[in-house]
Amino acid sequence: MTVSISTEHGVGAADAAPAPGSALAARTRGLRKTYGNTVAVDHLDLDVPEGAVLGMLGPNGSGKTTTIRMLLGLVRPTAGEVHLLGKQMPNAAPDVLPEVGALVEGPGFHPFLSGRENLRRLAALEPTLPSGRIATAIDEALERVGLASAANRRYRGYSLGMKQRLGLAAALLVPRRIVVLDEPTNGLDPAGTREVRNVIAGLQDSGTTVIVSSHLLAEVEATCTHVAVLHNGTAVAQGELAELLETGNAGLLVSTPDTTLAVDSLRDNRIPARAMPEGILVDLTTTTAPVVVETLVRAGVGVHEARRQRTGLEELFARLTDAEPDGAEPGALSEVDDLVDTPHEGEAR
Ligand SMILES: Nc1ncnc2c1ncn2[C@@H]1O[C@H](COP(=O)(O)OP(=O)(O)OP(=O)(O)O)[C@@H](O)[C@H]1O
Structure with a gap:
């Protein structure tokens, strides 16, 4: 799997093309959406491999919901273009959407019907669900999202969390190849x-591809295999989560008693390094860990330990989106843009 980080943000780059032969559940190329003067999404090339759990991260207004809706x-x-399960959207929607479960804002439940009755209406529209299986499918979906005990209450009396659960249950009524969840823990x-x-x-586990948007970095770090970081409507980084953290992680921490000699010998070899209380921190943007260790050993520096500096997703995210992590809610993104809050018009144009 390849990882790409936009060079505009100065943290290195890699080839963004998908690995040969790897199937993509979703793919966009040159995707753009404007609302009047507002550019919601721009030049977005997104690759979602089959079976991935892709976390779409981004500050408020970065284009996550618009991307999901496209x-x-x-x-x-x-x-631009959108392909879902290999077919071009929105034209292929009637073919593709039965295989796609979605939780998006405003799923349009009827306020005076119970959760179960709402699901029954939606289940009747599922082309792949035989009528004899509807009652069981509804019970299973309600159970899965923890809503079984409130299933017979009217939707309008549901809390926000219960509404979210019902939306999730609707997405899970039949087995899906892709499930798309916009802020599911909201x-x-x-x-x-x-x-x-x-x-x-x-x-x-069942092989379903999941695309989930979230503000919660800890959430994404805990659940996702892949990440796309959106900023101003475009992806500033995407790829496998572990590789992305590694790629964005350009520091090697070397424990040594000879800090001055270590820094000088590296700088003589044009490798940026600085002294730290616990040793030296070497910038790996233009070199590799083995080269650093070899250079130090050749200069007679005692190397006790060398390890890659682990940055969390939060720090990487802050670097990529110019967000200021200090003072931000733990695990949440800070708002970084002065957005003109254009009223949502609600529908496709
Ligand atoms: N229907 C619409 N009409 C006008 N502007 C819109 C519409 N939908 C989105 N926008 C604008 O497009 C930009 C991207 O919005 P979008 O909702 O996709 O971002 P987001 O990353 O999902 O934000 P949030 O995290 O706040 O939900 C914002 O500036 C938003 O105001």
């Missing part, structure tokens, strides 16, 4: 958040 054919792109308490995590893990 993936699902709910919004027509201004330019409004959920910690127990609800754990349940969503379990649902995502279960989907992953």
Whole structure:
């Protein structure tokens, strides 16, 4: 799997092309959506490998929801292409959407019907669900999202978290090849958040591709195999989570008693390094760890330990989106843009 990090943000780059032969559940090229003067999504090339759990991360207004709506054919792109399960959207929507479960804002439940009755209406529209299986499928979906005990209450009396759960249940009524979840833990308490995590893990185990947008970095770090970081409507980084953290992680921490000699010998070899309380920190942007160690040993520096500096997703994210992590809610993104809050018009153009 390849990883790409936009060089504009100065943290290195790699080839963004998918590995040969790897199947993509979703793919966009040159995707763009404007609303009047607002550019919601721009030049977005997204690759979602089959079976991945892709976390779409980004500050408020970075284009996550618009991207998801274009993936699902709910919004027509201004330019560019969207392929879902190999077929071009939105034209292939009738073919593709039965295999795609989605939780998006405003799923359109009827306020005076119960959760179960709402699901029954939606289940009747599922082309792949035989009528004899509808009642069982509804019970299973309600159970899976922890809503069984409130299933017979009216939707309008549901809390935000219960509404989210019902949306999730609707997405899970039949087995899907892709499940797309826009902020699924929005409004959920910690127990609800754990349940969503379990649902995502279960989907992953069954081979379903999951695309999930979130503000919560810790959430993404815990549940996702892949990440796309959006900023101003475009992907500033995407790829496998572990590789992305590694690629964005350009420091080698070397424990040595000879800090001055170590820094000088590296600088003589044009390798940037600085002294730290616990040793020296070497910038690996232009070199590799073995070269650093060899250079130090050749200069007679005692190397006790050398390890890659682990940065969390939060730090990498802050670097990529110019967000300021200090003072931000733990695990949440800070708002980084002065957005003109254009009223949402609600529908495709
Ligand atoms: N229907 C619409 N009409 C006008 N502007 C819109 C519409 N939908 C989105 N936008 C604008 O497009 C930009 C991207 O919005 P979008 O909702 O896709 O971002 P987001 O990353 O999902 O944000 P958030 O995390 O706040 O949900 C914002 O500036 C938003 O105001």
